[in-house]
Amino acid sequence: MRKKYCLLVLLAFVSMLGTIATYLPPPVKAQEDVRFYVDPLIYAGLPPPPPFPPPQPNLEVKVMIESPYTWMGTADGITSFMVSVRVDPRALKVADIVPGAYGEDFMDMYAVYLQYLGYDVSTAQGPPAKDVASGTMSGYANGLTGPDWDPVLGGAGGDAFYADDVAVLCVIKFITVSATQPSVIDLMGPGISTEQIVKGIEVSCKYKNAQGDTVVVEPEDGYYVAETPDIMFVDLNQTASVIGSLWHELQPEHCQEWEINDHTDTDGDGALDESEQIGMTRSDGYSAMYHVEWVNPTPEPGDGIADLIVKWKEEVPEFPLGIGITMMIALVIPIVYLWRTRKKEK
Secondary structure, three states: OHHHHHHHHHHHHHHHHHHHHHOOOOOEOOOOOOEEEEOOEEEOOOOOOOOOOOOOOOEEEEEEEEOOHHHOOEOOOEEEEEEEEEOOOOOEEEEEEEOOOOOOEHHHHHHHHHHHOOOOOEEEEEOOEEEOOOOEEEEEEEEEEOOOOOHHHOEEOOEOOOOEOEEEEEEEEEEEOOOOOOEEEEEOOOOOOOOOEEOOEEOOOEEEEOOOOEEEOOOEOEEEEOOOOOEEEEEEEEOOOOOOOEEEEEEOOOOOEEEEEEEEOOOOOOOOOOOOEEEEEEOOOOEEEEEEEEEOOOOOOOOOOOOEEEEEOOOOOOOOHHHHHHHHHHHHHHHHHHHHHOOOOO
16 A cells, blocks of 8 residues: 555656646757757658558657756756657657657666665656647656755756767657658747647747756757658758748758749649649759658748758650650551551462
8 A cells, every 4th residue: 555655646747747848948949069869860661551450650760969067066957857849740640759768768777876876866757748639748747855855956958977068859750641741850949830839838848057046949850751762851941932932951951942833723723732743953963853842831031941842754755765765666556556467479
């Protein structure tokens, strides 16, 4: 009975920590020396078919943090953080956000360091609010706790195990649901195009330091493609009509510049929509046709966030070469047939 009571108390405490972390104080200006980011491009296949229902997460994305190792144990050090993510539900089904593996997790490693010094300190997580239909998980929180925890001990910085500036912040789990549909892995930030309000609470990526300051972070997104290397993610660089608009490539070749010079406006609304065709020319003169896979409904030029996902279309011989070859083949086939079936003279 005592064990059951202790377990209930622990569960209540973890839930309370998540709630507290969600209601972090009003944010202060973001510090430029902290990055939240994921690997820029991730490939994955579909989950195994039955007899293994329901599908289990088959794609795990590490969210990394880069922060000064010299912050460890100081008032600038990080004592809790929040991460939220949004994906295209046609490509990925959101499953969970969890701490990194033991030995590489940013917050746990600092707790272990404090334990080594003799303090009874650990970490507790608040689970994210999950909405499978919209592809959103918001408000995942992780922070220092325990009987001896006190802000005077400072917070985490960098990787406490390897004495490096980069560590694993958390791991996001997905179930892939499409072999062709790409998606931005959007870590929600304070930018106009990415800010999310869930039940009246801002769920931007942010952290709290030992001084009690809450700092928002403009995170760096990731990009998912299901074994389809002909996908390109671009950020709107200069607003204009569709034809003549300029774009900045994010993946797979970062920093290349593109211009849209052709647009098949299927519905005639003058806007760029999914499933339409566009022609794009790169700054070095290379041109190609692309199929529009996804369009950001609220693009913000130059924010480094993907506003357009396109898929390269295989080149087709242009008129008159393609038509000419087809007509020649069409003429030759009946001639060959008549020649082979003619009555031969004895």
